[in-house]
Amino acid sequence: MNGLLGLVAAVLAIALIKATPLVYAALGGVISESAGIINIALEGMMAAGAFSAVLGSFYFHNLALAVLVAMLTGAALGLLLAYLAVTQRADQIVVGMAINVLAIGGAAFLLAVVFGQPGASPEVKSFSSLGRVASEGLMDLFVSPGRYMLFWVAIALVAIVHIYLYRTRSGLHLRAVGESPHAALTAGINVIGYRYAAAIVGGALAALGGAYLSIGEVDLYSDGMVAGRGFIALAAVIFGRWTPLGAAGACVFFGFFSSLQIALQRAQVPAQLLEMLPYVLTIIAIAGLIGRSRPPAADGVPFTA
Amino acid sequence: MTMLRRLAPFMPLLAVIALSFFIVIAAKGNPIDAYSALFQGAFGSLQGIAETLTQTTVLLFAALGVAIAFRAGLFNIGAEGQLIVGALCTAVAGASLHLPKMLEVPACFAAGAIGGAFWGLIAGWLKARFGASEVITTIMLNYIAYLGANFLVAGPLRGSASAPETAQVWSTAMLSPIIPLTRLTAAFPFAILTAIVLWWWLHRTVGGFEVRTLGRSERAARYAGIPVQSVIIRTMALSGALAGLGGASDVLGLVHRFNAELSPGYGFTAIAAALLAQSNPIAAVFTSFFFGALQNGALSMQALAGVPKDLVSVITGLVIMFVAVNWFGKRVTLHGAPSADSDDLRDEPAPEPAT
Numbered sequence: 001m002n003g004l005l006g007l008v009a010a011v012l013a014i015a016l017i018k019a020t021p022l023v024y025a026a027l028g029g030v031i032s033e034s035a036g037i038i039n040i041a042l043e044g045m046m047a048a049g050a051f052s053a054v055l056g057s058f059y060f061h062n063l064a065l066a067v068l069v070a071m072l073t074g075a076a077l078g079l080l081l082a083y084l085a086v087t088q089r090a091d092q093i094v095v096g097m098a099i100n101v102l103a104i105g106g107a108a109f110l111l112a113v114v115f116g117q118p119g120a121s122p123e124v125k126s127f128s129s130l131g132r133v134a135s136e137g138l139m140d141l142f143v144s145p146g147r148y149m150l151f152w153v154a155i156a157l158v159a160i161v162h163i164y165l166y167r168t169r170s171g172l173h174l175r176a177v178g179e180s181p182h183a184a185l186t187a188g189i190n191v192i193g194y195r196y197a198a199a200i201v202g203g204a205l206a207a208l209g210g211a212y213l214s215i216g217e218v219d220l221y222s223d224g225m226v227a228g229r230g231f232i233a234l235a236a237v238i239f240g241r242w243t244p245l246g247a248a249g250a251c252v253f254f255g256f257f258s259s260l261q262i263a264l265q266r267a268q269v270p271a272q273l274l275e276m277l278p279y280v281l282t283i284i285a286i287a288g289l290i291g292r293s294r295p296p297a298a299d300g301v302p303f304t305a
Numbered sequence: 306m307t308m309l310r311r312l313a314p315f316m317p318l319l320a321v322i323a324l325s326f327f328i329v330i331a332a333k334g335n336p337i338d339a340y341s342a343l344f345q346g347a348f349g350s351l352q353g354i355a356e357t358l359t360q361t362t363v364l365l366f367a368a369l370g371v372a373i374a375f376r377a378g379l380f381n382i383g384a385e386g387q388l389i390v391g392a393l394c395t396a397v398a399g400a401s402l403h404l405p406k407m408l409e410v411p412a413c414f415a416a417g418a419i420g421g422a423f424w425g426l427i428a429g430w431l432k433a434r435f436g437a438s439e440v441i442t443t444i445m446l447n448y449i450a451y452l453g454a455n456f457l458v459a460g461p462l463r464g465s466a467s468a469p470e471t472a473q474v475w476s477t478a479m480l481s482p483i484i485p486l487t488r489l490t491a492a493f494p495f496a497i498l499t500a501i502v503l504w505w506w507l508h509r510t511v512g513g514f515e516v517r518t519l520g521r522s523e524r525a526a527r528y529a530g531i532p533v534q535s536v537i538i539r540t541m542a543l544s545g546a547l548a549g550l551g552g553a554s555d556v557l558g559l560v561h562r563f564n565a566e567l568s569p570g571y572g573f574t575a576i577a578a579a580l581l582a583q584s585n586p587i588a589a590v591f592t593s594f595f596f597g598a599l600q601n602g603a604l605s606m607q608a609l610a611g612v613p614k615d616l617v618s619v620i621t622g623l624v625i626m627f628v629a630v631n632w633f634g635k636r637v638t639l640h641g642a643p644s645a646d647s648d649d650l651r652d653e654p655a656p657e658p659a660t
């Protein structure tokens with residue numbers, strides 16, 4: 001492909017690739033917030049996932065196990081969030097902050113302890129070993145499906161989560177728990193159980209997004225590699241009005257800015273100003289200036305029967 | 306029993322210190338060596354103590370900012386961004402204004418406070434006017450501040466050939482050490498004084514009463530005729546101003562110019578310090594000192610005992626977690642219902658006083 005068409009395809013491909021980790025984390029956010037648990041710990045969960053995926057790959061030399069280790073780590077942090085937020089009824093924002101600080105610090109601490117070198121891990125087996133890059137932009141996603149497996153899984157997950165939330169009985173129950181837990185309880189729905197499950201699945205998905213960063217995009221973990229993507233995912237949840245399709249759309253939209261930034265580097269457009277856009281747009285969205293963005297009614301409210 | 310209750314605020318600390326012993330052992334370190342190295346580094350020499358107090362200074366300003374917002378029931382996660390904006394404004398003022406020292410230093414601190422106040426005000430206004438959760442807006446504003454500052458020091462405000470940073474401030478804007486050969490400056494006593502004044506303001510003035518009432522119950526505040534929206538905006542501005550003073554003390558006392566990486570996360574450690582202090586300005590002096598000592602001592606711990614300094618972040622996270630849960634008495638409750646709260650604020654007109 002040549003010329004303009006090639007450039008467009010390349011920008012689009014980069015946008016989709018940049019959006020992939022955000023989509024995982026944002027879906028995690030949508031699920032836990034739909035059940036009424038605010039998850040501002042997506043950033044920390046992504047960091048934990050990114051690091052533990054490298055750890056898994058380092059010890060097992062197996063990508064499936066590496067992804068599993070990452071998801072289990074995220075699930076454990078989700079369980080911690082659920083225990084503190086649901087059972088202990090602690091403030092969910094404070095708990096989310098604590099998990100962020102703990103997970104990011106913990107990853108840095110373990111990086112130094114396990115690998116004996118601060119800053120970055122050694123290179124490990126990654127998804128890049130599963131296929132070549134033809135560097136033809138969009139075509140790569142089809143030419144090397146193995147390498148971009150996590151991209152295709154993300155697309156499938158968006159559809160699955162959408163169908164689950166809006167087309168299944170269990171999804172309806174989950175949303176009921178987030179909108180009106182007392183009504184849900186009266187209808188015989190296990191409020192506590194749904195909240196635990198949502199936080200755990202949310203954590204596992206956010207960690208999978210982190211794993212994509214470390215063993216999907218590159219082949220190591222380095223300190224600070226998540227670099228605010230968890231908060232961009234949180235922004236996408238809000239911008240996408242707490243729906244899986246909306247959030248995924250917002251992720252692609254934000255990913256598009258990242259790729260535009262790469263394309264526009266030669267045109268002297270300051271990268272920082274483009275990077276800022278997701279955050280600015282989210283503030284505008286939450287202020288209701290472009291249609292009010294409303295969280296589930298019981299989001300963040302501890303449940304007392 | 307009363308004795309136990311008095312000790313309750315310290316329980317999270319003791320629990321976390323005990324827990325971190327096991328973490329160090331699990332990391333194949335020697336906890337005794339690690340903690341004695343940490344203690345040595347933080348308090349073992351005059352230089353060490355001075356550096357601990359230096360770290361305490363920036364943290365205390367930011368923690369006071371977070372604490373005052375907590376008292377009004379507002380969760381300001383944006384201290385980091387407000388500190389960055391404050392530091393940037395201070396550095397610009399310090400490099401452009403050229404006044405006698407007696408005027409230059411206060412002017413530069415004022416610039417930092419104004420910058421931080423402006424950044425906090427945005428979140429306060431968005432909350433009061435549109436009911437936008439300050440948790441979300443301050444998170445976003447943190448990144449906007451960081452990226453914006455990066456942009457400014459890379460281009461328009463770049464004042465150094467070697468690195469993306471502003472020009473050095475005039476020598477009249479530099480705080481000199483109050484103990485020779487250390488980095489401890491008059492910003493430290495200024496921070497302590499600020500804490501005392503803030504406590505007095507909070508407990509002895511109408512303005513402080515309004516903040517505390519709003520923090521207890523928005524409904525009660527409304528019925529008492531307190532202008533809730535205006536108190537929210539004012540409190541967020543004050544909160545940002547305090548964080549901005551932290552940024553100013555960092556620039557004037559330590560780095561003398563601005564670069565976007567100057568804060569190692571002071572704004573987030575400050576949240577831990579404010580929570581641990583249960584939002585009491587005087588208690589915040591001590592909790593900031595604790596985290597300042599931890600941050601300073603961690604460097605020696607890493608160098609002498611081989612335990613990575615990131616253990617401090619783990620400890621900080623655990624402290625926040627332990628404080629968040631009411632295992633040790635007082636529960637931290639800030640956000641009963643953020644969404645319902647803000648809707649309330651927007652749609653429900655203040656009731657007319659009965660005639």
